[in-house]
Amino acid sequence: MxxxxxxxxxxxxxxxxxxxxxxxxxxxxxxxxxxxxxxxxxxxxxxxxxxxxxxxxxxxxxxxxxxxxxxxxxxxxxxxxxxxxxxxxxxxxxxxxxxxxxxxxxxxxxxxxxxxxxxxxxxxxxxxxxxxxxxxxxxxxxxxxxxxxxxxxxxxxxxxxxxxKYMKDTKKYYEDNQITNQSDEFMITEFVREKVFELTKEEVPHSTACFLQNIEIKKDVLVIDVDIIVDKENIKKIIVGHNGSMIKEIGMRARHDLEKFFNKKIFLNLFVKTVKDWREKESCLTEYGIK
Ligand SMILES: Nc1nc2c(ncn2[C@@H]2O[C@H](COP(=O)(O)OP(=O)(O)OP(=O)(O)O)[C@@H](O)[C@H]2O)c(=O)[nH]1
Ligand SMILES: [Mg+2]
The missing domain is CATH 3.40.50.300 (P-loop containing nucleotide triphosphate hydrolases)
Structure with missing residues (x-):
């Protein structure tokens, strides 16, 4: 090896x-x-x-x-x-x-x-x-x-x-079927965040973080609750969109990727919450898995 x-x-x-x-x-x-x-x-x-x-x-x-x-x-x-x-x-x-x-x-x-x-x-x-x-x-x-x-x-x-040519170590670090060190929980919040980045612009994606609130299996469906954290009320409005159109689109796209990833039916609930100045707060960076 x-x-x-x-x-x-x-x-x-x-x-x-x-x-x-x-x-x-x-x-x-x-x-x-x-x-x-x-x-x-x-x-x-x-x-x-x-x-x-x-x-x-x-x-x-x-x-x-x-x-x-x-x-x-x-x-x-x-x-x-x-x-x-x-x-x-x-x-x-x-x-x-x-x-x-x-x-x-x-x-x-x-x-x-x-x-x-x-x-x-x-x-x-x-x-x-x-x-x-x-x-x-x-x-x-x-x-x-x-x-x-x-x-x-x-x-x-x-x-x-x-x-x-540059592989000099001889240790096997991962099992043969493992391709990442990231947890399923992390992947879930990342898939949601990717859709926020895809669908919003300027300051909006950067002022957003995603946080997994809950995940449970009900019958054959994986029910997932994710908080989308923003740092200002007006950004919350943008993420929700007119009559909830933006959050619906984010949810649909993320659910599509998650179903592919888990090979399971997914029910995804998204909640938008405002946490003022979260990007400056060490405690928030830790809580949202960034630090
Ligand atoms: N045309 C072209 N676009 C590319 C190529 N590689 C990446 N992109 C595009 O460049 C953009 C940025 O790609 P990412 O992979 O997110 O870049 P990154 O370096 O990881 O960015 P950060 O995570 O922000 O540091 C995306 O829109 C990609 O589709 C390439 O080889 N050709
Ligand atoms: Mg990158």
Whole structure:
């Protein structure tokens, strides 16, 4: 058995969670087109004969605007301590900027081998890729530079073949059928939160957290109660929507994913609650499973 821990690190929205899901061919980490979707370090395990690669998906590193943001950055950087190898993901459609340089400095300080992943190459011309490689090569000594498209599953197999070379551990960390360290309870709240991120915009998704109130089996149906926490009354109105249309849509989409995940009929009750300034409160971050 060859194994190792691989941290997926980068700015928000570059495609870290999309890459993890693509490698595992299963959704273990929620994805959206809004920055700061991921709020926890999520382990996803890739199994192949004789190999166990443990990927750590992390929150995007950004300039924090509140206590939640500071905590997300801390989480991401914390993943470096466990990692044998770092995949530094960048979005090739965004120019190399201060945010990336900040992440690169943190990565250098961690002193781990770094592979630069140029993601979203489906969106640009091949010629541009060479230019980007030249720019990034000036900033850091990368072990390898690999252009991929996580969304289109382009060159993921090649990436896996490269990663095999870096698997030096011999310990088996997970059972063969286990693909994540996240609990079913966590997955439930994440599926709901993903739909909030999908359906709302601007400040709304970021001011939302989800909390599992109750889960029980009644006959063959899994009955799940989830609180959607918001930090202002006007955001509560947006989440509920006109005549409850938004909350209904969030519920329908989340239930669809949950039924697929649990392979069971689901009855999902959603409740919207206002908790003022929850993003600043340590106790709330702990209660909602972020800290
Ligand atoms: N065109 C294209 N879009 C991509 C690719 N990879 C990811 N995306 C899109 O980029 C957006 C962000 O993807 P995520 O996987 O949530 O990004 P992330 O890095 O995990 O973001 P945070 O969790 O906020 O740090 C989503 O809309 C994805 O569909 C890709 O290879 N090509
Ligand atoms: Mg993510």
């Amino acid at each position: 060859k194994s190792g821990f691989i941290a997926l690190v980068g700015r928000p929205n570059v495609g870290k969670s999309t890459l993890l899901n693509g490698i595992l061919e299963t959704k273990v980490s929620i994805v959206s087109n809004k920055p700061q979707t991921t709020r926890n370090n999520i382990q996803g395990v890739y199994h192949e004969d004789g190999y166990q690669m443990i990927f750590i998906d992390t929150p995007g590193i950004h300039k924090p605007m509140n206590n939640l943001g500071k905590h997300l950055n801390r989480q991401a950087l914390f993943s470096l301590e466990d990692a044998d190898l770092v995949l530094f993901l960048v979005d090739v459609t965004a120019p190399l900027g201060k945010g990336d340089l900040f992440v690169i400095e943190k990565l250098k300080a961690a002193n781990k081998p770094i592979i630069l992943i140029l993601n979203k190459v489906d969106k640009i011309n091949k010629d541009k890729v060479l230019e980007i490689i030249t720019d990034y090569s000036k900033t850091c000594q990368f072990e390898e530079i690999i252009p991929i498209s996580s969304l289109k599953q382009k060159d993921i197999d090649y990436l896996i073949s490269v990663l095999k």
